[in-house]
Amino acid sequence: MSAAPPHLSVSVGAELGPFLLQATLEVGAEPLALVGPNGSGKTSLLLAILGLIKLERGRILLGDEVLVDKDRGIERPTEERRLAYLPQDFGLFPHLTAVENVAFALACGGLPTSRKERRAQAMTWLDRFGLGSLANRSPAQLSGGERQRIALARALASSPKAILLDEPTASLDVEARIEVRAFLAESIRSLGLPTILVTHDIMDVEALASRVVVLERGQVAACGRLRDIREAPPTPFAGKLFSSPMPVGTAAISGPVNDGQFRHN
């Protein structure tokens, strides 16, 4: 690992059906929260960074590696980008046990080569996260919080260079949410990797991120430090998000936010 934390630099354009996704992001050691109304293209932006949707144009740099440069015809496949991706439902393989899920990530990296050593190393990862006792459970036998932590352990076992989280607490109940949030905050801080967090939940933003990008209809409507955005919300959506006790866009609002709707703010 290099001493300086890598830097993730993203500039992409893609057609998303209803609108164009056109976004530029810079992520360093400070975690970035990506917020915006439903259907504003947040998850699509993560998928674009992962290389899972077709880009019209784009340039993605991770540290000194070029992941995408459409002008030069470079587009590294997803499996070579070294990006940890945690989808909303955590994406644990249901046919593998917890330890096998982690061992899968190790096998992808090619090291260690022996099955037995991989398993031992996967156990070490689980132990590090206090999950050793769950090693032989299948994902169906685990709580939401446990699944989230195993998914993170698995993602880190693949030695990623950046972390992409898609609504990490959305599918959890309230108690698990608090626990997972604390766990994620601690993990993200100690890793120091570029981290992008898509969320609807102001509590996630407050706990996990220090910078915020507001995405609306595929465009970056605002970006800045969490403190500044909170104090002077640059868009009606941001105003709603930071004044609302409820996660915006889940129960409170459905569908893309209509600007006129919030003119009284």
Next chain:
Amino acid sequence: MIGRFLSRTTSRNLYGVVMVGLGGTLLLFLVLPFVALLIDGGPDSILRGLGCALTWPAMRLSLGTSLISVGLVVLGGTPLAWWLARSRWRSARWLEILLQLPVVIPPAVGGIALLLAFGRRGLFGGVLERLGWSPAFSFVAVVMAQVFVSAPFYMQAAVQAFGRLDRNLLAVGRSLGASPPRLFFQVALPLARPWLIGGAAMTWARALGEFGATLMFAGNMMGKTQTLPLAIYTALELDIHTAQALSLLLVAFAFALLLLLRRFNRNLEVSRKPATS
């Protein structure tokens, strides 16, 4: 008031009579032939039928060819379905429809098509013959006919199975660094396996029962191309109880397969019960 009540009960009764009458008639019609197949002539004549010279060569040939057919269909159909299920190419949808064609055309038409393609005077028959190989009216022809008519059953199940896979799981697998072969063999295949097995079972049943295309393209030569369904057809001209005995063999097999699949699907539901979190 009372009149309306009465008319309501009579209409309700009428409804019951009509529904039970229609459903029951179809049920009887579907069940009675099996009853006849099972009891007509009694066990002695059935046992005598099984002893007929046609039985065992046909049985061996049917099992051998149908198993080879299923193997070939699974071997080629799995990669094809994986590709079709993930292709964003519009022609892939048309190809899927085309692949279902053998289900809806009469098998005899399939046999003619095979003959026109691979028969001695067929489109590619000349090329094959120059290579010293003429598949028509041989063991290979039996397998070809079975693959042709039964592949769609596997294809449909496999395309659906792969199409229904959670895309997030595949995305996560790739983000973890899984190469395409690892993603296929260690994620997609194990997750789709139950449906693939179901599709393979239906394919096997269809291959085992194949008649029309086999008759046209492979002929009806005892010990060489005469499978059980063809043997039944031949036996009918000799003695109906021999035909009956051979039919019972096929029914027993099909019934066992259905029971197995049901049990298998039940296990599947239990193991896939969502977790309580």
